[in-house]
Amino acid sequence: MINPIGNLNKIFDSRIRLGVMSILMVNEEVSFNDLKQMLELTDGNLASHLSTLEENGFLKVHKGFVGRKTNTTYSITKAGEKAFKGHLAALENMIRSME
Amino acid sequence: MTEEQQHLQTLSDIKRIMERSSRFLSLSGLSGVFAGASALAGAGAALVLFRSYYDKWEVRGHYDDTDFSTLRLQLILLGLVVMFLAAAGGLYFTWRRAKKNNLPVYDATSRKVLINGMIPMAAGGAFIVGLMYNNMDVLIAPSCLIFYGMAVLNASKYTVSDTKYLGIAEIALGILNVFFLRRGLYFWAVGFGVMHIFYGIVMWWKYERNAVEE
Numbered sequence: 001m002i003n004p005i006g007n008l009n010k011i012f013d014s015r016i017r018l019g020v021m022s023i024l025m026v027n028e029e030v031s032f033n034d035l036k037q038m039l040e041l042t043d044g045n046l047a048s049h050l051s052t053l054e055e056n057g058f059l060k061v062h063k064g065f066v067g068r069k070t071n072t073t074y075s076i077t078k079a080g081e082k083a084f085k086g087h088l089a090a091l092e093n094m095i096r097s098m099e
Numbered sequence: 100m101t102e103e104q105q106h107l108q109t110l111s112d113i114k115r116i117m118e119r120s121s122r123f124l125s126l127s128g129l130s131g132v133f134a135g136a137s138a139l140a141g142a143g144a145a146l147v148l149f150r151s152y153y154d155k156w157e158v159r160g161h162y163d164d165t166d167f168s169t170l171r172l173q174l175i176l177l178g179l180v181v182m183f184l185a186a187a188g189g190l191y192f193t194w195r196r197a198k199k200n201n202l203p204v205y206d207a208t209s210r211k212v213l214i215n216g217m218i219p220m221a222a223g224g225a226f227i228v229g230l231m232y233n234n235m236d237v238l239i240a241p242s243c244l245i246f247y248g249m250a251v252l253n254a255s256k257y258t259v260s261d262t263k264y265l266g267i268a269e270i271a272l273g274i275l276n277v278f279f280l281r282r283g284l285y286f287w288a289v290g291f292g293v294m295h296i297f298y299g300i301v302m303w304w305k306y307e308r309n310a311v312e313e
Contacts, residue, residue, distance in 0.1 A: 023117070034207040094103075
């Protein structure tokens with residue numbers, strides 16, 4: 001028998017990472033501060049999850065400036081999009097198989 | 100919670116986050132009603148101005164340049180006051196709704212609504228100044244409606260998606276107005292007054308009615 005949760009991506013176990021990916025799926029480019037506001041998180045907490053996602057190649061980081069302040073924005077990569085869609089499909093399949 | 104419920108919960112969370120992060124959903128129907136009421140009051144005031152202008156013309160028996168310039172200035176000022184009033188009131192009801200739901204009013208999504216709405220609005224504003232400069236006054240009302248409709252349509256991608264119908268209706272009304280020039284005030288009253296009130300009531304009924312009862 002195929003492991004029913006084998007298709008679930010471990011990286012998306014965290015609700016925060018799942019939230020970040022959900023936001024980046026529907027928004028082209030989102031700044032660190034907007035992500036923080038939307039997910040109601042602290043700087044450190046969000047930063048650590050973002051670096052995990054970056055290390056896995058799921059998101060791209062763009063460092064820029066607005067005036068003198070640094071403005072870091074994030075966007076999803078093709079690999080990230082694929083992984084997230086796969087995760088969603090796996091969730092759906094599991095729900096269906098339980099019915 | 101069973102495993103199935105957990106997964107369903109996760110999926111609905113994802114959907115909620117996607118929606119909330121890409122659209123500004125606090126826009127209140129009451130904002131539309133208020134903006135529409137301001138527009139109707141403004142149209143009523145404009146009608147009074149027109150009447151007194153034509154009464155004076157009647158008494159004098161001929162056209163007068165100064166009278167016309169005065170009327171023009173009064174109408175422009177009236178238009179600006181109505182726009183300011185509608186925007187301020189509209190903002191208030193939306194702010195109130197956001198506050199009630201514990202959501203920010205000024206965030207990435209409302210910024211997008213503003214920017215995407217302001218681009219066609221600014222273009223329309225500049226275009227209308229050009230019309231006035233060339234004394235093409237009959238085209239002002241239809242231009243207001245068309246550009247406003249395009250602004251709403253453009254912004255609708257980042258807010259309650261039903262607003263796109265309002266945008267399309269405004270554009271259609273503006274085009275119709277071009278075929279009935281010199282009836283601008285009535286089209287204006289319908290487009291900015293009646294349609295906003297109608298839209299606002301429908302939106303309130305659809306999304307906010309239950310929230311009030313709770």
